[in-house]
Amino acid sequence: MSSFDIAVRPPLRGEETVLVALLLAFVGGYIDAYTWVVHGVMANAQTANLIFLWVYGTAGEWTRAIEFVPPMLAFAAGVAIASLLRGASSGRARAIATLMELVVLIAIGILHNRMPDIAGTLGVSFVAAIQAAMFTKIEGASYSTVMITGNLRQAIENVYAVVSRADPSASVRRSGIFAAVCVLFGLGAAAGAFATRMIPDLTLGIPVTALLVVLLRCEARRSSCRNE
Numbered sequence: 001m002s003s004f005d006i007a008v009r010p011p012l013r014g015e016e017t018v019l020v021a022l023l024l025a026f027v028g029g030y031i032d033a034y035t036w037v038v039h040g041v042m043a044n045a046q047t048a049n050l051i052f053l054w055v056y057g058t059a060g061e062w063t064r065a066i067e068f069v070p071p072m073l074a075f076a077a078g079v080a081i082a083s084l085l086r087g088a089s090s091g092r093a094r095a096i097a098t099l100m101e102l103v104v105l106i107a108i109g110i111l112h113n114r115m116p117d118i119a120g121t122l123g124v125s126f127v128a129a130i131q132a133a134m135f136t137k138i139e140g141a142s143y144s145t146v147m148i149t150g151n152l153r154q155a156i157e158n159v160y161a162v163v164s165r166a167d168p169s170a171s172v173r174r175s176g177i178f179a180a181v182c183v184l185f186g187l188g189a190a191a192g193a194f195a196t197r198m199i200p201d202l203t204l205g206i207p208v209t210a211l212l213v214v215l216l217r218c219e220a221r222r223s224s225c226r227n228e
Contacts, residue, residue, distance in 0.1 A: 015094045015218050018177055021138040023214050024131060024145035025181045027207045029188025030195075031105075032146070034203060035124050037196040041071050043124040044132070044146035071125035078129025085134070097134040098215045101127045102208055109204035138177060148182045155179040 028044055035043040042048045049068040056065035081100075085093040108123045132146045143151050158175035161167035195203045 015135055015214075016137045016139055017217070018138065018180075020214050020217055021135070021143065021145065021177070021181055022184045023210045024135050025151075025184040026188035026191070027210050027214075028128065028131065028144075028146040029185035029190075030192035030207050030210075031124050031128060033189040033192030034196050035071070035121055037193055039121045041068055041121055043071065043121070043128040046072050046075050071121050074122040074125035075129040078126040079133045081126075082130045082133035094134050095215060095218060097130045098211055098218070101130055102211050102215070105204045105208050105211070109202075109208070112204075138181070139174075141174065143178065143181060145181075145185075148185050151178045151181045151185075155182065 032042055032044045035041055041052075049072050053065050053068040053072075056062070056068075082093075082097060085097055089096060104123050104127050108120050112120055128146050132144060135145050136142055141154070143154070155175045155178035158171065158178065162172055162175065191206065192203070195206055
C-alpha cells in the first residue's frame, strides 16, 4: 500500500470502529437475554419469535402464540424510525438513534415495575431494531450487532480464504474481529441473564452505560475528523 493510498483513504467513522462494534454486540446479547428471562420472547431474533408464533399456533395455543407478535411489530417500527432518521439527518442519525436507545432503556428501567410485561418487550425490541438498522458496518465490512449467524459465517469464510488464498482481501485480523463480535454477543447474553436474576432493578443500567460509551466514542471520533 502506498502513502498516496493511505492519504486518500477516508477516515474511519466512529460507528465503524472495533470498540464500538464490540460494545454494541455486548448490548445486543444482553438485551436479548433480558427479554427472554423476563418476558419469554426475543428482542433481537425475530426469526425465533416467528417460529414460536407458529409452533404454538399450530398446537392451538393462540394465547401463547400471540405474545410473539408485538415484539415483531415493535422491531418493524424501530427499523422504520431508523430509516426515517437516515433520510432526515444522515450526518447525525446514529448519534440520535443511540440517544433514542438510551432514553427508551432508561424509561423501561425506571418504569418496569409499573409497566405490563408487553410494554418492556416492545421497548427493548424497538431499541434492538434501531441498533440493527443503524450500525451495519465494522471497518467497512457488513456485520450485525443483534445476531451472530452472519458474523460467524464471515469469520469462518475469512479463515478459509486466508488459508486457501482464494481472496486477497481476506485477513486473519478480519476473521478475528468477527469472532470477537460473536464472543462479545455471547458474553452480553451471559451477563444479561445473570444481572436480570441477581439485580433486577438495575439490570438495564449495564447496557445503558455501554451505549453511553458508544455515543461518546462516536462523537469524539466525529469531532476529531472534523478538526483534521
